Amino acid sequence: MNSPSRTSLDANPLIIPIIHSSANTHDPIFIDENDGIHHWGNCSIATGSGTVEDPYLIQDLVIDANGAGSGIFINNSRLYVVIENCTVKNAGSSNTGGIRLVNCANITIKSCEISGNGFDGIFVHNSTNITLSYNQIYSNNNTGICLGDSDFSLLEHNRVSDNYNTGIYLINSDFSALAHNKISNNSNTGIYLLNSDFCLLDYNTVSNNTGNGIYLENSDQNAVIMNYILYNSEFGIFCNFNSHLNDFQENFIFHNNAEVSTQQIEDVNSDNTWEKNVFDPNSDVDVDGLTNIEEIERFWTDPMDSDSDSDGYSDGQEISAGTDPLDANSHPIDTRDPITVPPGMDTPFRNWPAIYAGVGIAGVVLIYMLIKNKRS
Numbered sequence: 001m002n003s004p005s006r007t008s009l010d011a012n013p014l015i016i017p018i019i020h021s022s023a024n025t026h027d028p029i030f031i032d033e034n035d036g037i038h039h040w041g042n043c044s045i046a047t048g049s050g051t052v053e054d055p056y057l058i059q060d061l062v063i064d065a066n067g068a069g070s071g072i073f074i075n076n077s078r079l080y081v082v083i084e085n086c087t088v089k090n091a092g093s094s095n096t097g098g099i100r101l102v103n104c105a106n107i108t109i110k111s112c113e114i115s116g117n118g119f120d121g122i123f124v125h126n127s128t129n130i131t132l133s134y135n136q137i138y139s140n141n142n143t144g145i146c147l148g149d150s151d152f153s154l155l156e157h158n159r160v161s162d163n164y165n166t167g168i169y170l171i172n173s174d175f176s177a178l179a180h181n182k183i184s185n186n187s188n189t190g191i192y193l194l195n196s197d198f199c200l201l202d203y204n205t206v207s208n209n210t211g212n213g214i215y216l217e218n219s220d221q222n223a224v225i226m227n228y229i230l231y232n233s234e235f236g237i238f239c240n241f242n243s244h245l246n247d248f249q250e251n252f253i254f255h256n257n258a259e260v261s262t263q264q265i266e267d268v269n270s271d272n273t274w275e276k277n278v279f280d281p282n283s284d285v286d287v288d289g290l291t292n293i294e295e296i297e298r299f300w301t302d303p304m305d306s307d308s309d310s311d312g313y314s315d316g317q318e319i320s321a322g323t324d325p326l327d328a329n330s331h332p333i334d335t336r337d338p339i340t341v342p343p344g345m346d347t348p349f350r351n352w353p354a355i356y357a358g359v360g361i362a363g364v365v366l367i368y369m370l371i372k373n374k375r376s
């Protein structure tokens with residue numbers, strides 16, 4: 001196998017999946033379960049019955065809102081709904097979303113392309129148990145994803161880029177999990193938590209945003225772990241006043257705030273925990289022969305794991321040999337010198353993505369709190 005030729009953080013396919021092309025154009029969709037006309041039972045485009053086993057399904061549509069209202073607006077719905085593989089564009093310019101959810105629960109939006117809308121890409125208000133995954137949300141005129149007064153949401157593997165305000169904005173939204181999202185080139189903060197507590201942010205890449213990478217204001221007891229925070233114009237992480245008992249661990253925070261100073265973080269409080277964060281792009285934390293920045297930016301290997309694909313050969317050995325450090329079936333032919341993983345590189349947090357499905361967001365947050373209490 002040829003040596004990987006990977007040079008762009010933006011192109012990393014580990015973070016962004018391929019979105020299927022959509023085909024069928026459709027008018028904007030409005031659902032209101034409290035409305036005698038616009039309830040799910042009258043929505044001819046949706047299949048399913050709204051149960052967990054058979055959710056209402058809106059699929060494979062191209063929706064152009066023609067500059068007014070939202071592309072898909074769901075109001076007062078607690079039935080189970082999946083919106084999948086839709087393209088939504090050109091929503092109006094005030095309090096709209098490409099997709100807007102108000103007073104909703106149990107809705108999943110996945111693998112949708114949401115761009116060129118006049119306000120937020122996805123706008124969720126006063127809702128719970130909302131899942132946003134594998135969406136591409138870009139070039140919207142305000143925030144990419146805005147959650148207001150919405151607890152217990154899961155945002156994973158979304159690409160949120162080139163929006164004209166903050167990338168992901170949580171307001172009064174507790175117990176939410178943001179994992180494996182790529183948040184880049186937005187014209188304000190990457191991830192902004194305002195009055196939002198007990199959230200988990202892990203394995204996100206937050207890069208090249210115009211403001212701070214991650215900003216916490218009046219937000220307590222959040223966990224910010226194993227994120228890559230790079231090339232943001234202001235601080236990598238800014239923990240503003242009245243943000244207490246937050247936990248910042250094992251984040252890689254490089255090349256932020258370059259125009260002002262080399263200071264990567266700002267925390268005006270004294271009771272937040274900062275442990276094992278990495279600020280040197282050119283060190284080699286996992287001792288595999290590749291620098292942190294090479295692993296993150298060029299080879300997309302795990303800078304905390306010397307053998308990213310667990311095939312017995314270190315990432316550095318594989319790059320030198322021209323094999324793929326992200327494919328266990330590709331490794332050097334010579335098996336005489338397998339590496340051992342340096343002790344202390346594993347942490348309980350590394351397994352969290354795998355247990356989301358098993359225990360849900362509340363379970364993950366609970367486990368985190370138990371670990372934290374045990375350690376303190």
Ligand SMILES: [Ca+2]
Binds near residue numbers: 287288
């Ligand atoms: Ca390394």
Ligand SMILES: [Ca+2]
Binds near residue numbers: 310312315318
């Ligand atoms: Ca390997």
Ligand SMILES: [Ca+2]
Binds near residue numbers: 311324327328329331
């Ligand atoms: Ca390999």
